Amino acid sequence: MLKELDPLLHSQLRLAIVSILMSVDEADFVYIRKKTDSTAGNLSVQLEKLSAAEYISTKRIIDGKKTRTLCRMTDKGRNAFENYVEALKDYLNIKK
Amino acid sequence: MEEKKIDEKESIELILQMIQSTKEYIGIGNGNHFLYWGYFTVILAVVIQSIYELTGWRQCGWLWMLMFVFWIFMSIIGKRKCNPVMTYTNKVINHVWYAIGIMFLVTFAVIAILGVTYDNYRSLDLMMPLSSLYVGIGVSTTGIIIQNKVTSYLPLLGIGIGLYILAALYLDLSFPIPANLLFGLSFVLIMIIPGHVLNKKENKEC
Numbered sequence: 251m252l253k254e255l256d257p258l259l260h261s262q263l264r265l266a267i268v269s270i271l272m273s274v275d276e277a278d279f280v281y282i283r284k285k286t287d288s289t290a291g292n293l294s295v296q297l298e299k300l301s302a303a304e305y306i307s308t309k310r311i312i313d314g315k316k317t318r319t320l321c322r323m324t325d326k327g328r329n330a331f332e333n334y335v336e337a338l339k340d341y342l343n344i345k346k
Numbered sequence: 347m348e349e350k351k352i353d354e355k356e357s358i359e360l361i362l363q364m365i366q367s368t369k370e371y372i373g374i375g376n377g378n379h380f381l382y383w384g385y386f387t388v389i390l391a392v393v394i395q396s397i398y399e400l401t402g403w404r405q406c407g408w409l410w411m412l413m414f415v416f417w418i419f420m421s422i423i424g425k426r427k428c429n430p431v432m433t434y435t436n437k438v439i440n441h442v443w444y445a446i447g448i449m450f451l452v453t454f455a456v457i458a459i460l461g462v463t464y465d466n467y468r469s470l471d472l473m474m475p476l477s478s479l480y481v482g483i484g485v486s487t488t489g490i491i492i493q494n495k496v497t498s499y500l501p502l503l504g505i506g507i508g509l510y511i512l513a514a515l516y517l518d519l520s521f522p523i524p525a526n527l528l529f530g531l532s533f534v535l536i537m538i539i540p541g542h543v544l545n546k547k548e549n550k551e552c
Contacts, residue, residue, distance in 0.1 A: 255354070255357075260351065260352070260357065261350065261351060261352070262350050262351075262352050262356075262360065263350075265352070265357060265360055265361065266360055266364050269360065269361045269364035269365055270364050270367070270368055272365075273364070273365050273368040273369075273433075274368055274431050274432060274433050274434070275432045275433060275434050275436075275437045276431065276432040277368075277430065277431040277432070278428075278430045278431065280430060281430035281431050285364065285367050285368070286364075313428050314426070318428065335361070338354050338357055338358055341354040342354050342355065342358065
């Protein structure tokens with residue numbers, strides 16, 4: 251029987267955010283917004299959802315006169331992403 | 347991009363696309379940092395040697411303390427320049443240089459304390475060869491992490507020069523060329539050439 255895909259990750263923008271954060275150690279809000287081509291409002295909402303699920307951690311820092319939000323994956327998020335990719339392989343019948 | 351459901355195939359494509367888009371930051375980076383440090387050190391070595399030869403002022407070695415001023419200056423500049431993303435490679439390299447920086451401070455502190463305690467500052471001469479060793483190890487380690495052969499192996503020659511200066515000081519040998527200039531030469535091998543190689547490689551990849 252096929253495993254259920256994690257509903258939190260099985261959404262276009264959230265999956266894009268997590269894929270970016272899996273490739274780097276840390277990325278800021280502006281970088282993620284540019285890479286995902288999303289609006290600031292929508293991105294904030296999705297980051298909040300991922301953060302509430304403890305898939306990512308966010309940190310606000312003051313950089314000169316600006317505030318930057320830095321995001322990074324948590325261990326829980328990494329495990330969830332790995333499980334999600336494993337489940338995708340089953341769905342697409344990709345041999346392990 | 348929005349919050350919308352996607353099918354399994356789209357998911358895989360999206361993951362690959364996002365990983366690909368972050369790849370530009372996983373490049374080797376430019377060698378400007380090595381060049382700033384390398385040229386500053388070489389110019390300072392030539393200036394100190396020239397002052398010594400022109401004036402005979404033996405205490406001009408204290409001008410090496412300008413390296414610490416340059417360090418503070420570079421740290422301030424570095425803090426102003428914020429990277430939007432931190433890769434794992436950058437993080438490891440930052441940690442390597444943090445450790446090298448600590449080694450410098452500890453070495454300087456020990457040498458200074460010995461100098462004050464025994465009222466003999468001759469051991470300050472050790473800072474030069476030790477700098478070649480520490481910086482050479484740092485650049486070589488960086489080269490291994492970013493998988494660049496010139497940056498990995500050329501600094502070993504500079505480390506060799508540092509070891510030669512160290513041995514010559516210990517054995518009280520005379521130098522064929524002034525130690526300040528030998529030290530400058532070691533930095534050409536350790537930082538300037540690798541810096542230019544990295545810049546050339548980055549320009550090619552862009």
